[in-house]
Amino acid sequence: MRFLDLRGTLSNLFRLGLGGLQLKSTGGKIRARNATDDADAPLVGSTIAASGDSLTLNEDAAGAGEDWTLTISRPSTGMSQALNFKMPANYGTAGFALTTDGAGNLSWASSAAATNLEATDTTDLAFNSTGTVAMFQLPADAVVRLVAIVIDTAFDGTPSLSIGVTGELSRYLGSTQVDLTAAAGTTFEVDPSAAAEATAQDLIATYSAGGATQGAARMLVSYVIPS
Template sequence: MRFLDLRGTLSTLFRLGLNGLQLKSTGGKIRARNADDTDDVPLVGSSIQASGDSLTLNEGAAESGADWTMTISRPDAGMTQNLTFKMPPSYGTAGFALVTDGAGNLSFASSAAATNLEATDTTDLEFDSIGTVSMFQLPANAVVRKVAIVIDEPFDGAPSVSVGVSGELSRYMGSTQVDLKAAAGTTFEVDPATAAVGTPQDLIATYSAGGATAGAARILVSYVIPS
């Protein structure tokens, strides 16, 4: 075994082993290359650090079609401390958002849990709907800003509908505040002005067909969780 004190090499390639991988100087960059110098190879270390402000993915992109680079950069100004972001341990649930606990730990959570962000849920109502129509779960501490029923096709017969929760069927809209027999395009809108509840609520529409053989509507509930 020999240890050599090398200052450098005149070649742009430095091979590790007779048929091993190589380090290459090209285009002002150092690349880890395969033995044939035909492709880049993985470079592994216990901690990969960058002295610059950005990391670039897909560095050799063709910059056409769907083949482009992606750069992750720190902010140009405003930082007052070192920051560490820890990624979630799973893929999360479809439709969830990436949120932080304020200490750099990231996780996936329902966007409905965000504060000061108004959301609207839509439930279809048909003339042949069952008596209790499940809508959605209103998050804890949410305030219902508006309930609207849009008539898409006038109902016949003597139908009625209310919006609320089990045990309080008209909490958010009473049956006397909407006429399902109104012309298509008519909207009935109510601000229920109810206080927020500290636990999630399963909203339901209570529907009576009243002999209806036609008709379709949409129930829209807009809500927000105040900060």
């Protein structure tokens, strides 16, 4: 075994082992290359650090079609401390958003839990729906701003509908506030003015077909969690 004090090499390639990987100087960059110098090779280290302000993915992109680079950059102004973001431990749930605890720990959370952001849930109602139709879970501290019933196909018979929670079936919409036999395209809007609850609520629609053999509607509930 010999240790050599080398200043450099006249070649633009430096091979590690007889048939091993290579380090290559090309285009002002140092690249890790495979033994045949026809593809990049993986580069591994305990910490990968960049002195520049950006990291570029798909660096050798063609720049056409669907083959483009993706660059992640730090802000050029406004930073007042070093930042360390820790990613969540799983993929999360579809529709959830990436949130922070204010200390760099990221996690998945329902976007419905955001304050001062109005959200609208839609539940379909058909003439042959069951008596109790599960809608959605209203988050804790949420205020229902609007309940809208949109008639897509007029019902026949004498159907009735109310929206609320178990034990208070008309909390958000009473049966006298909507006529399901109205013409298609009719919308009934109600501001329930109900106080927010400190716990989450499972909203339900209570429906009576009244002999209906046709009809379809959408039940829209818009709510917000005030800050």
